[in-house]
Amino acid sequence: MQKSYKLTCVYFVLTCLMLFVAARSQLTEDFYVKTCPNLFNIVRKEVRNAIKFEMRMAASLLRLHFHDCFVNSGGPLWKVLLGRRDGLVSNQTGANISLPSPFETLEAIIAKFIAVGLNTTDVVALSGAHTIGLSRCAFFSNRLSNFSGTGAPDSTLDSTLISELQSACPVNSDGNNTVPLDRNSRDLFDNHYFSNLLNGRGILHSDQTLFSSDAAVSTTRSLVQLYSNNSALFFNDFINSMIKMGNISPVTGLNGQIRKNCRVVNP
Template identity: 65%
Template sequence: MTILLQSGGKSWRVLLGRRDGLVANQTGANANLPSPFEDVDTIINKFAAVGLNITDVVALSGAHTIGQAKCATFNTRLFNFSGTGAPDSTMESSMVSDLQTLCPLTDDGNKTTALDRNSTDLFDSHYFQNLVNNKGLLTSDQELFSSTNLTTKDLVQTYSTNQSLFLVDFANSMIRMGNISPLTGSSGEIRKKCSVVNS
């Protein structure tokens, strides 16, 4: 949370008393996480399955105001989007050119670029401004504005001009996400080292 605050984000109270699980299941975890290639309705359904709503989908996607993405997570938008033989028409043309240079077809997909073009180090609403201007990097990001889902589109538009509301909603959504099936009481354990189960 320190990095979030230093980059302009908002703090929130983290509930205590949570415990770590006794097993790690990356495959199971990944099955429930939104993919950068998924459409809005699929992502909304995944969030709804754990008790999160559309506001949570859009607000939490705003975390992409910081961070990097590998070419492999968006290069399908650059050359032959959905089998059209052309780039994704919802991506702004100069951005397409820049990214085609960064991520040529012959590339291994491991190069990275900022998720939030032209505002890489600030936790702000610029990410949403990018979506309004067709400069979302991931399919799942741009879909929030370009899809036929008017609720996500309206929220993107609102956050793009109201950073304070985005920061408040983001903090509230982080709290709601932190309440998804927490382990408490005697379930799980308090790990001595976060990355491994206690012996």
């Protein structure tokens, strides 16, 4: 029931974005001003309703935007640039290679961001989206290795967090159990994620490495410290990075298409 409802909400929002669109050469705030003048109100209403029904939807939509381009949720507001078009061919292999993995080193993650025109500030600011949402145990259980008797746990993990995660992710489970990425303010978009990193409470390796890895000293650690003390700065940088990410190699104009059905190419 919940899965069906969430999919319906997402398809509704995306369908509103896709109907009766004139071609343009770049992304703009007023892309749908003539074809769907009430677009923002419609989308805002449906997203709020979806989040009321299932809080995880806020994180899911952020993740959808991230993948496409490269609220008791709170958080900053900004005008989204519209007009991105769908490609005509899916490229799962390319996505698997290009998208950062929760298991990768900080250097590898930064390199993937740089490859699409983003920088180190974007890496840290966009990682802050993990202030909301859940993670499957499969994405971090390798950090709890002593629980299975195969070695010591990740030394950058807070010891109390290790025991919590071991209870949530039994060694004989299938890895599909989920835990909040921010265990103290799971449904609130704030800067607490960065405070977690200062205290070794980043769930994913790719999160904690922003503060704890040797490479973080000269690149990301100072930003984590700044954002943990200044939510306004984090919100401002997050907005800028989201806008930059939304402008990664957009297919616009007469190239590609805006699908009437998200699942298939237009006939």
